[in-house]
Amino acid sequence: MEYRIEHDSMGEVRxxxxxxxxxxxxxxxxxxxxxxxxxxxxxxIIRAFG
Structure with a gap:
């Protein structure tokens, strides 16, 4: 699986x-x-919501 690196205030995450x-x-x-x-x-239940 391929990943990209994203950044936020807590650092990097894949x-x-x-x-x-x-x-x-x-x-x-x-x-x-x-x-x-x-x-x-x-x-x-899911079908009933549909």
């Missing part, structure tokens, strides 16, 4: 080259794994 977000979002993705495991919403 962001996957195919993503459009920056350093702060990448830090959030790494530090707050939302939707992993039991935290995912059931498919039935």
């Amino acid at each position: 962001v996957p080259a195919d993503k459009f977000w920056g350093a702060q979002t990448q830090r959030s993705v790494e530090n707050f794994p939302i939707g992993v495991g039991l935290e995912t919403m059931p498919r039935e």
